[in-house]
Amino acid sequence: MRVMAQLAMVMNLDKCIGCHTCSVTCKQTWTNRGGVEYAWFNNVETKPGQGYPRRYEDQSRWKGGWTVRNGRLRLAGGGRLRKLLNIFANPDLPELDDYYQPWTYDYRNLTEAPLSEDIPVARPLSAVTGAPAEVKWGPNWEDSLGGAPQHAPEDPVVQKLGRDVRFEYEQSFMFFLPRICEHCLNPSCVASCPSGAMYKRTEDGIVLVDQDRCRGWRMCVSGCPYKKVYFNHKTGKAEKCTFCYPRLEVGQPTVCAETCVGRLRYIGVMLYDADKVGAAAATEDEQRLYQAQLGVFLDPHDPAVAAAAEQSGIPHDWITAARRSPVYELIARYRVALPLHPEYRTMPMVWYVPPLSPVVDALSGTGFDGEEAGNLFGAIDALRIPLDYLAGLFTAGDPEPVRLALRRLGAMRAHMRSINLGEPTDQRGPGRVGMTAAEIESMYRLLAIAKYADRYVIPTAGIGRAHELEGIATRCSLDGDGGPGMVDGRTDLFTWRDDERPDGMFPTLRGGARP
């Protein structure tokens, strides 16, 4: 057993209102620069829908992730030699059109247009060439199923269902899927990088690109099945979600999590057995990959695990944090969180509590009380299309784990509704989903009350150096000389605490004393 620690995230999809606050704050923090105009380390897509980049889930086209042949894992985009032979032009690289052509507006025209009869307008301009642009696609073009009858049938998950899914407004279901890098246990981006510039940090599992070692071979972009590595077309380097490591190192949640309006994100430690990852990812039956990944995780309450973790050099406060990890609770204890597309075999570490709302919506559409337990359970079993769609996202098509998660969420609703209405609770309710009333209630506290301190249990990088670390967390480490985020003399008010005096705001001349 080789114990490793990973900071992981869970998102509770029922609460996502698709407001894009997470995307915007992430962009302001990390990608408000030239060359990555089109990149959203955090994006929110409408499901069913094609996603961002368009149809990225169609791996027969994009060749991301791993496949298994004769029991051995192989990169879907080809092994080392094929990668090198294809290096001069990558056959699986999405073009800007597959993401979208980024644009801005000719705002200047609003103030500088000569006097005329017509009101001046700000026309869209390409953010890449500056030429007048036609806006034809965007990172969430099908927002809230806009244009869905036309576009959503192109959703690869819908196509896999092989059934006629209706997209007329009244008959359809929808939800939002916020996505960041999965910080996978078996990252195919890292495996695809010819320079070895990408790496997984041993301390917390965060997957990063070393900007000084990246040589722009752009194989990671096609290697990632989630298309979460972006190529900066100005610097010629790959960039990706950093899991806001400068914030996590001082115990603060990522920017997307901190600013999430629905307060639906959870961050905590998962302990896993690194020796088991390869075999689990090579599980033949793709519908067993979810269980295989569960089998890789270790129970932090088990004294043997804790001892092995200490021995592997995992700090004590990380082990205690793992015991309080909300992510562990949702993934392993309650089994309501599921991985996104486990069939890509990268062992993703951002998991999702599937939304009950598609079922409730479909149920309410038929005139029934969508909150009533009996109706809900019946619907979870009977309404195949939303269920199978969710299974296509989260369990490679196996409806059982999704059904269990939804039934548990349904049981939680029914149980808490009875309590709120002062009715006697159905004694058998929790038992029907294999839980106790106490477990249901603590899951309710985690999912519905969702206190800040319960959502984020983040051990710091080093207790002894916490103060020192706090100092650097207020700056972006990509800001270094020549770094992609190099901005001189700017103060980040976002992480400024009131008792601090931000550098850069009151700079002193070299050699001058500063009180």
Place this chain on the structure above:
Amino acid sequence: MTDAFDLLLWAVLPYLTLVVLVGGLVWRYRHDRFGWTTRSSQLHESRLLRIGSPLFHFGLLFVIGGHVAGLLVPASVTRWLGVHDEMYHLVSFTAGGLAGAGTVVGLGVLLYRRWRTPAVRRATSGDDRLMYPLLAATVLLGMTATVLTRSIDYDYRATVSPWFRSILLLDPDPSLMSAVPLPYRLHALFAMALFALWPFSRLVHAFSAPVHYLIRPYIVYRTRDHRLASRRARPGWDDT
């Protein structure tokens, strides 16, 4: 007087080029690793790149191989190996000609693409504007010389090759180049200019060809950077 001029071109210039090339690479590696990249433009345009880039690069790699064989291996060695001069020239002309033609066509496609695709054109930097003409001129002059070798039956292995080796052996013999036909000399001069520009252009990517990828484990783990205050002070300000 030609002697002094020849001395400058064929004994001084080569070493200047080498110094700039090696020194430039060291400087670039130490001070601008962040700028060391292919600056791929495939995000903007893929269709033409997928024709032009492999054609150009594979052609060029063959051509480079041919140069190594033709310049570094003395004619006496190939003769000793039992290869007839006539056969040697036939093979080198056909193989070199084909590879060269691939390089030229590939470069043509790449240049056309760079010219015609607005986004790629926009992504063309100042050093690109210098590098592409130099590269194109070197390649075209090289092709001219190859064709010439065939048509006038010129044996560069008696002049250019020994001169090249004399440079590497630190015993330069510029007189070997004085009677060489013009296209060869121009090709060599343009090549030297290209080598001098090399470290300061996107061509540096060629020196980081990722062959170690073939043997390294797939998943790379690294520990956190323990230099916490990794950011250098802003120039001009006291940042302690």
